[in-house]
Amino acid sequence: MRTMVACFRCLAAVVLLTSKASAQLGDQCKLKADVVFIVDSSRSIWPPHFEIEKQFLANITTQLNVGPDATHVGVISFSKGARVELYLNNMTDDVAALQEKILNIAFMSGGRTETYLALSMAREELFSPANGARDDVPHIIIIITDGDSSDRKMTKKQADIVRDKGIQVFVVGIGHYLDPEQLMEIATESSETYVHTVDSFTSLESAMPNLIPAACRVSATTTSPPEKITTPQKETPGPDATDEPMISDETKKVCNSKKADVVFVLDKSSSITSGPFRTQLNFVSDVMTIFNIEKDHTHVSVVTFDYGPKIEFGLTTYYSKSKVRKAILDIEYTAGSTNTFLALELVAKHVLTPEGGAREGVARVVIVVTDGQSSDPGKTKAWADTLKKGGAYVFSIGVGNSTDEEELVSIGSEPARDFVFKVNGYNALNTIQDILAYRACEVPSGDLFARCQQRKNPADVMFVTDFTHAGGRDVTRTTDIIKEVAGGFITPGKVRAGLVSSECPDVTDVGWNQSSTAEEFAAAVTSVGQGDLAEVLSRARQSLTVVSRGARRGVKRLAVVFVHGPISDLKAATREVQRAKSSANRPGVEFIFVGVGEGVQEKQLLQLSAERDPKAVRLLMGNVGKGEVTWQDVLTQVCEALESE
Structure with a gap:
């Protein structure tokens, strides 16, 4: 509660400071332009900080000579997806009404920072004559973000297309964790004119004295109109139509x-x-x-x-x-x-x-x-x-x-x-x-998955889960992945699946005899298990290689190991992997390692694999910055391993 109160006090202070900054700037921009704000609304932003972003935008409108025959303003918010908040043709002389619309924008709180979708939407939808874009004025985008794009390649690509259309792109980056190179890839130029950074949301107003004059100078020096973008709503072409869509x-x-x-x-x-x-x-x-x-x-x-x-x-x-x-x-x-x-x-x-x-x-x-x-x-x-x-x-x-x-x-x-x-x-x-x-x-x-289900040779696949450092979401996510992956390869009488788990209140072992179909296996993934990673690997090894524990002679053996954090018993766990791989088991167990969560260490997983060559390790990482591991990722690795002889 104290933290939240402090945040709202901070918000009030920033609104006051921003208002003062606006007053000090005065009316500097009397030119006509179409300006689209792209506002970050992703999960990394607290709701009070999003309020600061909106107030910042609202105050900027007082500097842009807004009106039907002057500057038009549009707004897009983005996180996991993008959403048009305000079209360019919704413009009146009532600046207060415009500010109210901006301040009423709802927080998306999405889990991604999909900047590229917002750029594409601005180019294709907002800067369209059907939605109010004008041919005889400069087109400007101002992006406000506190995080790196979830897809840098696609963001750069969309930014390149936007700039090729004659649209000027300004970027305001917030915080210390931004990649300056990404900001420069988005902006029209990698200069102080187009790229502005501030240390925190509380200092966002400090960007205004430089940003607004820079945008006005660009408007003043843009003598030729941007490339005309045709409206996407066209008549139905005939069979001999030759018009091509706008594709990069x-x-x-x-x-x-x-x-x-x-x-x-x-x-x-x-x-x-x-x-x-x-x-x-x-x-x-x-x-x-x-x-x-x-x-x-x-x-x-x-x-x-x-x-x-x-x-x-x-x-x-x-x-x-x-x-x-x-x-x-x-x-x-x-x-x-x-x-x-x-x-x-x-x-x-x-x-x-x-x-x-x-x-x-x-x-x-x-x-x-x-x-x-x-x-x-x-x-x-x-x-x-x-x-x-x-x-x-x-x-x-x-x-x-x-x-x-x-x-x-x-x-x-x-x-x-x-x-x-x-x-x-x-x-x-x-x-x-x-x-x-x-x-x-x-x-x-996609043929690999089909071949995986049609596999003729028998195989045993054991899932190994270390939930020692996992949160509730990690447990649910991993068990869902395991169920989906198992459904992609289990073949009654040929390829079967089992599960051994470390201590966790939700997951227990699933033995070979508990299921023969994917549906039975998925239903068995419940209840309580126990043990550290080395102990869990030992149980998995025995299930895969010891006949009295249900192992089959001469079949391909595969272990899929999920790790959710630091491995405290790394040496003992590595010895278990080495024992499982030993040729004495005829054949030895092959391994796939899946790292999930912020605390997992790729270096530890490589050491756990007991392989001298890191390139020989089947490894999937879901660390921060690398995206989440999907069941398709895991199933691809399983099917490739089952295909190899």
Whole structure:
């Protein structure tokens, strides 16, 4: 309570100081411009600090000659996703009303810092004539952030595209933990004109005396208007249309040589009217032109759903962009309930199959677009999991405010930051088409998972969990991963799974005889276990290698070890790994090490592996700054290990 009171006192002081700074600056900027603020609303920011950000923005508006015939202001907030808070065409002479709108922006508190999505949204949606952008004034972006982007590569890419459109980009970085190079990659230039840093939120107002004059000078020296950006809402093109979507050269390069089977699953339920449905088809048509659609490259199918699903055309129907595009734009609109699960079932049973034309050795991509919640979320998740375990990478795109974010995440592959998107409306779909295409073209072949489930040779896979330093979320996250991974390789009578766990109030051992199917194994992951890591590894070794403990002779043996913090008995644990690997076990146990949480040490895991060459270690790290380990990451390592003989 004292801390919170102190924070709000601090907030009050900063608001007062910022107001004084505004008064001292006076009216310095009398020029016309379109200015978009991009405001960090990620989990690293406390709500009181977000209030400081908003107050900072509100005070800046007094310096920008705001009005219908002067400067227009737009605002985007971002964290895990991006959201338009204020469009450029919502401008009046009432500065107080504008400030009130800014101060009423809700805190997102997302777990990511997806700066690239905000940049893309600003370029495609806010700086669009349809939403108030003007051709004869400078276009300016001012980003305020306290953290490094979750995807530096994509952020740099989107910043490059923004700058190429003639938009001037200023960055205000807050705190001591920012990477200055990342800020300079985003800004128009790596100079004090465009990059401003402050030590803390409480000193944010100190950026204003330099930032506002710099933005005004840029406006004054920008004599030619920025490159005109066409509105994303266009008429439905005919079959011979040649207009291309605004896609970066890097994405085109990545996608041009891609071999993939791509399936779009499109919502045409009663919640979407005919106009937005046509916009959805335009979006799909544009994305498809990015791929090299030929018989020996990318194949495309479209499935639609309402009451029931329908294969509009299959993977082997068309082998040219023009024919695919015409077929997409010719899809008829209907209306009904949102039976998403039936569409996913249809894709799993009849599209991504050999009979449906799915090929071996190519990536499998499913892109689901919906504007509402499914009629049966449980079945929808189950069929999405079936597709993912069968080797498909699933993207889920939620349109509008009626979608369930949790359901979108359950449909999409992991990590969600790469496979789950949400936009405000169908007209905003074009803001993600470049990122979506790039992500889709990056996915690897999914055949490995299918081969993993079809494995003919027997194998025993033992999960080992050290929860000594784990929090409740770590336990839940890890057990969920284990259940998903086991479902991707367990084959009754051939490949089986077990579990041994260290002391934890939620998890106990699962022996070989407790399950023969993935469902039985998942149900058995409960109750209480005990022991330090060395003791847990000893139990795992015995289960894998001692016949009297249930081990099978001559089968491949694999241990997947999850560690959540520092290993206190490292020497003893390493000896257990060495004993398990010993050739005396015929064959020795192979290991995969997974580090999860802030306290885990990669150096310790490398030592635990008992390998002299670090490159020979199968190791996944989920440290801060490296992202969370996903079940797909772990399953990939397991399947690769099972494939190797």
